Amino acid sequence: MTRSIYLILLAVVSVWLVACTGSVPRPTSLHRDWARSRYGVEKDVDRGYTLYVANCSGCHSLYHPSEYSDSAWAVVFPEMREKAKLSNGDADLVLAYISSASAVVKAH
Numbered sequence: 567m568t569r570s571i572y573l574i575l576l577a578v579v580s581v582w583l584v585a586c587t588g589s590v591p592r593p594t595s596l597h598r599d600w601a602r603s604r605y606g607v608e609k610d611v612d613r614g615y616t617l618y619v620a621n622c623s624g625c626h627s628l629y630h631p632s633e634y635s636d637s638a639w640a641v642v643f644p645e646m647r648e649k650a651k652l653s654n655g656d657a658d659l660v661l662a663y664i665s666s667a668s669a670v671v672k673a674h
């Protein structure tokens with residue numbers, strides 16, 4: 567009995583986790599390669615993704631990076647990184663992730 571309650575809870579939590587992060591692509595080698603050539607240095611877009619999911623989903627659901635153009639992100643992002651209280655370094659990685667994910671979608 568207790569076991570089935572745990573199983574149901576586990577199922578509910580899994581569905582919730584997938585619903586919250588499912589629409590946002592995980593970085594692949596395409597994202598890493600794009601970021602390396604765009605910035606000329608290694609950018610940890612995997613960490614940018616983790617930070618994006620962790621810090622940008624508290625007040626609203628995650629926006630897909632390709633929902634906004636680069637120029638729209640350039641307006642929205644500074645405002646949102648303030649709200650999320652990201653350090654300069656973390657904000658840099660989140661933006662690198664967003665830009666790479668947006669570029670990869672638009673290129674395919």
Ligand code: HEC
Binds near residue numbers: 618623629634650
């Ligand atoms: C403290 C709450 C909070 C956090 C944390 C937060 N946001 Fe927001 N976000 C808002 C609110 C409120 C709005 C809608 C009003 C606005 O644009 O200010 C919004 C709107 C947006 C929009 C749509 C803007 C538009 O004009 O269409 C985007 C995109 C966005 N957020 C991205 C992010 C990203 C990326 C992060 C993480 C760096 C983030 N948000 C973190 C509160 C938050």
